Amino acid sequence: MSEAGAPEQPGGEQLALIRAAVRERTLPRAKPRTWRGAPLAERLPVARVLVDKGLVHLDHCFDYAVPAALDADAQPGVRVRVRFGAGQREGRREGGGLVNGFVVERRAESDFPGVLAPLAQVLSPEPVLTPELLRLCRAVADRSAGALADVVRLAVPPRLARAERAAMPEPPPTPEPPAAGGWSRYPHGPAFLAALVEGRAPRAVWTALPGQGWPAELATALASALASGRGALAVLPDGRSAGRVDAALTELLGPGHHVLLTADAGPEARYRRWLAIHRGAVRCVVGTRAAMFAPVRSLGLAAIWDDGDQAHRDDHAPHPHAREVLLSRAAQEGAGLLLGGHAHTAEAALLVENGWARPLAAERDTVRAAAPLLRTVGEADEARDEAARTARLPTVAWRALREGLASGPVLVQVPRRGYVPRLACERCREAARCLACHGPLAATGAEERLSCGWCGTPAPDWHCAECGGRRLRAVVVGARRTAEELGRSFPSVPVRTSGRDHVLATVPDEPALVVSTPGAEPVAAGPGYAAVLLLDGWALLGRPDLRSGEEAVRRWLNAAALARGRHDGGVVVVLAEPTLRAVQSLVRWDPAGHALRELADRRALGFPPISRMAAVSGLPEAVAGLLAVAELPPSAEVLGPVALPLVPAGRPRRPGEPPVGEQWGRALVRVPPGAGGELALALKAAQAHRLTHREGPPAWVRMDPDDIG
Template identity: 80%
Template sequence: MGEAQSGGERTGEQLALLREAARRGSTARARPRTWRGAALAGGLPVARVLVDKGLVHLDRYFDYAVPAAMDAEAQPGVRVRVRFGAGQREGRREGGRLINGFIVERRADSDFPGVLAPLAQVLSTERVLDPGLLRLCRAVADRYAGALADVVSLAVPPRMARAERAPSPAPGGALPAPGPGGWARYPHGPGFLDALARGAAPRAVWSALPGPGWPEELARALATTLAAGRGALAVLPDGRAAARVDAALAALTGRDHHVLLTADAGPEARYRRWLAISRGAVRGVVGTRAAMFAPVRDLGLAAIWDDGDAAHRDDRAPHPHAREVLLLRATQENAAVLIGGHALTAEAAQLVESGWARPLAAGRETVRATAPLIRTVGDDDEARDEAARSARLPTLAWGVLRDGLARGPVLVQVPRRGYAPRLACARCRTPARCGRCHGPLASVGAEETLRCGWCGTEEPDWHCAECGGARLRAVVVGARRTAEELGRAFPAVPVRTSGRDHILDTVPDRPALVVSTPGAEPVPEGPGYAAALLLDGWALLGRPDLRASEEALRRWLDAAALVRPGDDGGTVVVLAEPTLRPVQSLVRWDPAGHARRELTDRASLGFPPVSRMAAVSGPPEAVEGLLRAAALPDSAETLGPVPLPVGEPGRPRRTGDPPPGERWERALIRVPPGSGTALAAALKTAQAARLARREGPWARVRIDPPDIG
């Protein structure tokens, strides 16, 4: 293959040419020689190409010759096919397979002193990788120590030829600026909209009031930006939330000025909408995580809702978070930023504490008027109710259920899905394990056979290995079992369930029990749920995770925000230790205070977001080799390495888990603020050098790991 800088396997001829150029110390650039006598493009015969190889040691551009026949089509930003791999020699081919890439630049000369291979094919004349999007992808790759090609694959959807042939809609006309609407409830809300209308770039962290008004308020911020002649982008955690904002924005501006960009639309429709954005036919985007890269022209507002939701972090390398991508983008494009949610993350609180963003919250009187009444099961209740200490639903919860069902639907949030996902021996409390892989046994239904949660093997005749007992008790009760128990307690009331397997979008405004896992709560069609029970708070608060309390409060606030105001009888009962900070923050409806205290605690311990962290995991020799090779900043502190739990056969693997049977270690590297870029660059450089030299097994590098417990 003829590349300007071959990161693959160069031929002997190419290596000799490079050694000769280095010996002479020549820095002169040369025009490419023709390939087998083929005529090259006249003015700019070199195409600099980003090849689709997501490897950090190949994270650079490669030069190819542009045949004269492709001169008009081979423009910066288009998709091409090129030979890449074993290399080529003039006159005959030596392997090299065809792979996809993007032209990023046309040049008159090349740094490579040898013979350049020609472009094999221009796949499309659509310029999908414009300079602004390329600059953003490069910034994201550098921040997360990843390969540019990996980020571009996240940013640019796969090509659909039929979508490219279809014409984009005509751009919508001028829009009138909407009024403040619900933003009038916030002291600084109208001022924020006025700044957007002037084309300014305000930055705000928004504590949204409980109730159904937040989609309309977010849509007004987007519509105000569009009316000012600039682009607007909102990223939501899931398709249901995106659909609500999409409907609210359509009610304000019509359907001609924005698109809904979610995976639910299907590949072709999504690509067609993406092309409408890229071509400038629409300037507004509402979408899920992938929309963070949408090529909106003249971006005026970048908004994200519920930035603490795990759905905002991409599962694919280099695992960027939508909030961080939008902050990078707003800085590059001088756009406004709006980070909103019922709960606040420590990262959002840090933006406020540093002065980078301003808080946007309602007054305490307004909060009290819109929030439901929050009740806990305290010591006084337990003294009057002997069953409260052991019962899953104490007397207070049963009373709120009965009263709520007399007035409308009642929400019951259960942290675990399934029927009884964790079982133990009823006699000696030994956890019930699979005889094949030792995974946890689970009950999937009252009349169903026990089944392993890891390998799926059925256990029809289980006996305890410790005491020989055959009776089981539920250690953890799931949403299906809860729905079954409540259905027996209230036989005249319909019971609806919403979870991962089947998520309800809405429920009618009539008495019903709605049992839901966190994040799957359906939106009530009327004024809100009459009441809500937040069960098994220990399951959320007891997780060995830095963000356990933050995540528990976020899930509780999102559910409680669907309940009617306390003045209208709306009541929420949270079953958790009432003295804990997240419970008290829920009672006072004070997400900002909780986020500030979380930030203070993490600052005293040196935890993110006050510090920047990277996780290096893999076989012990790989972790040791990478840490030894990396030129870490002087301020870096290495924690570990420590062994990771050995992967067990049949157990579901999460991203970063070791393969079954392999022994892995993990080291955490911590640096103070301002050194995150240097940390990422050092790890990426060391990783690239080890991969290029093939120095043993490779380690995984993850910047801002979500789990450091």
């Protein structure tokens, strides 16, 4: 005590110690009891809230007081409203705007030494963010160097009160184990189904046989998991393929055993079905990309079809891939895994190589019997036709067209949509470019004038800047132009087109020409297409991308699998150099062998999936600033940075591309296996540091990008 009787004031050294103790959170915390006279919850009065702010420097939970009036409803997993923002530093003081969030935990006391702001509102008592789903989202965020709130936003659909009030059906009884069906064509197929029925967790990479049988086979695998009393989940790249599996599962088990989760259902129907899964009324889900987070109870099987399709990677940050999410779910929940498709990715080949999954394929004799006859330009009967190697439709293709149309529909796959999307000078072959933005000139129709494909500027008086020529030739012919040319050659045959603007689901089993872009091929009724033509193979193989060969094989096999078997007269003609590895893999119908060779090449180059890689893009100063403050692992190797192409005006901006008019750079950071988590954490911490200290413009980080040029 001082002479005046007042307590002694601590000196500067003592104040520093007290402040350090507060920072280290060593002082005792008093339990909050009231807020402005209003009573707080007696038991567990603190709610830890995940605020819906997808910023890496705010990627942690904030503590709020729980008013007594909200005690019963404010349980872990429910949606709440809290004050956050300006004047709401650390989310704990009065002020700021109202934002949504999720209660992730109730606690007896808080680590924060100040006064906690209360929860403003419980939006719904439905605990939608379960501990299992939260753990999965946390794993995905850590792997992707993203914010947890961004992943939760992808995993939990927006709330619709009417859907929450709707009555839920009673859970259906456990079905009987299904018959093997088409799985009997695979030597280890019945054993895989038996393992699922017995409650085990088999993991397999499935090479599906060509033909129309894969939806029924996938449905049988899902039903086998249901027969064990567990749940099942299948993720497919698009609504058409999901619809085929949905129909096959309904035919096998009847209605009520599963739900279909696709964007076509609409927000309310999708949320009602999601709630049915969450509440345990349904234990099986078939859906597109968003279904990868579906809260299936007691998951027994997670399946993905055609994991190489780009539709499986989410367009929103942090851009998780469905394959990686399902791999995490299988590991966390002890579930089986089935990676299926007509083609293989290098990632699937790595799973087989390291023993994490087993191959599930048919014998070679069975494959040859199911596959169509595959032909290329350059075969013996075309040796004397020199034009066959350069013509867009050489003799072997015309013959397949004529003979196929005599017995059924013929599919023509064209790599590009549109009419004539790429043009060049007829004399010197110089690409035709726009004078305004240097974009490619294109023709959108037979009667349409020449215009720029980027900025739309018309070019009625174009002439070649190199040689002065005024005549153009098509470098790439689109699907519409191909359909027009074939229609003139076969005037008595109907011509149908399927592409991004109008995708056909099915075509009847009658003579017709079906011109389609990759991924939009409709299914032919009956035994399948009588013939399939794969045009302009060089356009797929010539892309400057690490995955060009893998993607070409995938697109070709998916189209060729729609043809009839060779014993039914099915023929597939691929117009590409026959000596190339991708073409030979198609001719031999050997997707596993091609994936293994791709994997060997990636290993020699040190590219994914052998290594983990991050792409850091943005303004040059942003890329340099992020890499400067990032504490990268010692094994990290930085490649670049390099300048990214400018994005032209009028073209939709893709993920990872700069805004119009900005010159971005990109650096690739590569680490060996086992260091990917450390790399993601380092880049995320560097982003948080720069955002917190406002150190220049932000950079954009993507883990394991698909578009490595």
